[in-house]
Amino acid sequence: MSDQTALPPYLRGRFAPVPEEHSAADLTVRGALPPDLDGRYLRNGPNPPPGRYRGHRFTGPGMLHGIRLRDGRAEWYRNRWVLTRQLAGYPFIREDFTIDLAVTPANTHVIRHAGIVLALCEVGLPYWVSPSLETVGPYDFAGRLTTAMTAHPKEDPVTGELHLFGTGFTPPYLTYHRVTAEGLLLDSRPVDVPGPTMMHDFAITEHHVVWLDLPVVFDPALARRGALPYRWDEEYGARLGVMSRTPGSTDVRWYGIDPCYVFHVGNAYEDAHGHLVLDAVRYDDAGFQHTWSAIGGPSGQAGVREPGHSPARAVLHRWTLNPASGRVTESQLDDRAAEFPTHNDAFTGHPNRYLYTVSGDGITKHDLMRRTSHTYETPGSRYAGEAVFVPAAGGTDEDEGWLLSLVSNDDGEAGELLVLDAAELSVQAVVELPYPVPAGFHGSWLPEPVSRSWTNG
Numbered sequence: 001m002s003d004q005t006a007l008p009p010y011l012r013g014r015f016a017p018v019p020e021e022h023s024a025a026d027l028t029v030r031g032a033l034p035p036d037l038d039g040r041y042l043r044n045g046p047n048p049p050p051g052r053y054r055g056h057r058f059t060g061p062g063m064l065h066g067i068r069l070r071d072g073r074a075e076w077y078r079n080r081w082v083l084t085r086q087l088a089g090y091p092f093i094r095e096d097f098t099i100d101l102a103v104t105p106a107n108t109h110v111i112r113h114a115g116i117v118l119a120l121c122e123v124g125l126p127y128w129v130s131p132s133l134e135t136v137g138p139y140d141f142a143g144r145l146t147t148a149m150t151a152h153p154k155e156d157p158v159t160g161e162l163h164l165f166g167t168g169f170t171p172p173y174l175t176y177h178r179v180t181a182e183g184l185l186l187d188s189r190p191v192d193v194p195g196p197t198m199m200h201d202f203a204i205t206e207h208h209v210v211w212l213d214l215p216v217v218f219d220p221a222l223a224r225r226g227a228l229p230y231r232w233d234e235e236y237g238a239r240l241g242v243m244s245r246t247p248g249s250t251d252v253r254w255y256g257i258d259p260c261y262v263f264h265v266g267n268a269y270e271d272a273h274g275h276l277v278l279d280a281v282r283y284d285d286a287g288f289q290h291t292w293s294a295i296g297g298p299s300g301q302a303g304v305r306e307p308g309h310s311p312a313r314a315v316l317h318r319w320t321l322n323p324a325s326g327r328v329t330e331s332q333l334d335d336r337a338a339e340f341p342t343h344n345d346a347f348t349g350h351p352n353r354y355l356y357t358v359s360g361d362g363i364t365k366h367d368l369m370r371r372t373s374h375t376y377e378t379p380g381s382r383y384a385g386e387a388v389f390v391p392a393a394g395g396t397d398e399d400e401g402w403l404l405s406l407v408s409n410d411d412g413e414a415g416e417l418l419v420l421d422a423a424e425l426s427v428q429a430v431v432e433l434p435y436p437v438p439a440g441f442h443g444s445w446l447p448e449p450v451s452r453s454w455t456n457g
Contacts, residue, residue, distance in 0.1 A: 010057050010295050014383050014408040014439045017047040017060065018079065024434045027067070027074035031429035033419060034402060036393040037069045039447035040131060041404050041417060043385065044119055045440020046107040047081065056228045057295045061087040062107030062119055064133045065406060065437055067417050070448075074417070074431040082106040082119045082127050083135035093223055097169040099148060101125045102138045108151035109442040113162050114183025117446070120151040122167065122200060131446070141185035147175045151442070152201040152265070157346045163204050163245075169196045169218050169229075176209060176243070189250050191243065198230045203268035203278055204245070204349045210268050210278055211241035211252065214261050216288065230292075232285055234259055240319060240328070242276060255321050255328045261288045266316065266341035266355045267348060275320050279355060279368065281338050282317035314339055316357060316366060334373050336364055340386035340442070344398050354399050356387045356422070363387045363405060365425055376425040378418075381410040383439060389422055390445045399423045408439040 004012045011017060046060030054060065062082040068075040081087060085103040093099060104124025111118055118126035118139055126149050128136040140146075147166030154163045160181025167174055173196045178187035191211065196218035203210040215236040223229035238259045241252040266279035283291065291314070316333040338357035355366045362377040363384050378384045387403040395401055399422045407416040415437030419429040 008053050008055075011048070011053065011060075013410040014381075015057065016412070016436070017049075017438055018063070018436055019050050021080050022078070022435050024077045025075065027077055027434070028432040029072075029074050029429055030432065031419075031427060033069060033072045033074065033429045033431070034392070035072045037390065037402070037419075038071070039445055040066055040068050041388070041406075041443060041445055042066045042110045042117070042133070043406050043440055043443030044082075044106075044108060044110045045438060046105065047438060047440075049081075049087075055226070058107075058228060059105060060107060061105050062121065062127075063440075064110060064119060064129065065415075065440070065443075066133050067431060067433075069431075077431075077433050077435075078133050079435070079437075080129075080133035080135070082129060084124075084127055084138075086124075093169070093229070097218075097220060097223065099123060099168065101140075101146075101148060104148075107441070109444075111153065111155075111444050112446050113153075113155065113179065114181065116183060120149060120153075122148055122151045124148050141179065141183070144185040144188070145177065146188075147172075147177075149177075150200075150202070154202070154204045154348055155345070156204065157348050157350075158206075163209065165191075165199070165202060167196065167199050169220075169223075173197075174199065174211070178247075187247055189248070191241075191250060191252060195236070197236070200263050201265045201280075203265045203280075205268050205270045205276060206349055207245055207270065208276065209243045209245055210276065211243065212262050212265075212280075213241060213254070214238050215259055216261050232261070232288055232292075234285070240278065240321065242321060242323070253323070255319075255326070257319060257328055258330065260284055260317075263314075264339065264341055266357075267343050267352050269349060269351045271320075271351065274324070275322050277351075278319045278321070279333065279341070280317060280319075281314050281341055281357070282332075283314045287313045313337060316341065316355065333368065333371065334364075334366055336373060336375070338364065342387055342389055344389050344391060344401070346391065347398060352398065354422075356389065356403060358384055358386060358405075363403060363420065363425065365399075365422070374425065376420060376427075378407060381413075382407050382416070383410070384418060385439060386442055387420070388443055388445050390447075397423070402428060404443075404445060406437055406440070406443070408437050412436055 047063035048060035106119040106127040109120040128139040162179040172190035391401040403420040415433040417431035
């Protein structure tokens with residue numbers, strides 16, 4: 001491993017940023033890539049340039065990593081910074097706590113909608129990038145998006161619509177947006193909440209939007225000191241909100257729940273009894289505090305690998321909301337530490353049987369019907385990232401397809417793209433990358449054709 005003593009503790013090991021952009025062609029593949037994997041796997045994550053460390057891993061400028069797969073070959077690997085105004089040195093929070101929407105690290109997720117590839121981070125506008133990972137610029141849906149955009153929009157698999165929201169440190173604290181399958185932002189609605197919270201994710205069902213109004217709140221005092229401006233506040237309370245997807249509706253029915261925090265939702269749906277079911281990774285107070293300190297601040301530590309456990313106990317959890325009684329039931333779905341839940345996107349907003357999560361020892365498949373799980377364990381000092389599901393061509397079963405995951409190393413070795421059979425969690429192929437890849441956040445599989453606007457790469 002290279003000398004990392006000059007790095008903050010939260011940027012060491014598998015989190016160590018890479019100092020340069022690279023391009024490589026004709027990558028080595030161990031095993032056999034499924035021939036119908038024709039597209040690009042893109043993943044985003046924070047990657048501060050050398051010497052520009054801002055005190056928290058969440059604030060590092062975004063870097064995209066991409067691998068092009070076609071005809072059983074790995075044609076290229078590229079990594080590129082997202083060239084935002086934040087990377088150029090501008091602060092995103094003004095003195096009056098409003099946000100300069102064009103100043104964002106764009107470091108959390110990358111998606112494609114209506115042929116446009118967008119790098120996302122919830123504090124500002126998305127940034128448009130080409131399929132070859134070159135930055136085009138901030139994207140505001142032809143001037144219609146006037147708030148920040150969540151890093152976790154939801155695309156309805158039936159209508160093709162993209163549902164998203166924006167949060168703000170000043171009113172309106174929460175705004176809902178709906179984008180057509182063709183990319184036109186049609187619908188923006190302020191949603192009434194008591195104050196500014198770190199709402200990182202949400203959910204949709206066939207007929208509803210599900211909000212998570214939870215006790216991690218914006219603190220102006222922290223912002224004035226230059227720290228990431230959020231803290232746990234038990235007095236704020238915790239609740240889930242259900243809002244109709246009917247155009248124009250802003251009424252929300254709120255359900256109080258036990259205090260917790262959720263970074264990432266697995267899925268939500270309406271069951272046969274009319275209940276709303278939400279599956280997500282749940283943190284209690286201690287778990288959140290441990291994780292928050294581990295990913296930033298002068299004492300932050302990356303955490304030590306412990307088989308079957310993470311430093312903080314974040315577990316897969318279910319809430320079932322009963323509109324008839326107004327009651328909520330809560331249950332833990334698995335006792336494994338978990339994060340980055342994913343599923344077959346064809347089931348977004350509809351009943352699903354399987355979720356895939358990541359923990360310290362690998363990738364876990366959860367059978368939600370049988371309440372069982374099993375794990376593919378990554379060997380040695382290798383750590384799997386979020387597992388993105390890619391359906392098999394012509395597949396009929398929910399788990400018929402593959403999981404793509406970027407693997408990072410604590411020992412400084414080069415990264416890998418891991419391809420697992422999603423049904424059995426068996427290794428189908430490993431694409432050897434020529435350079436290290438730091439652990440990041442979220443990614444997407446972009447099948448061909450890439451878009452109507454771009455043909456390069």
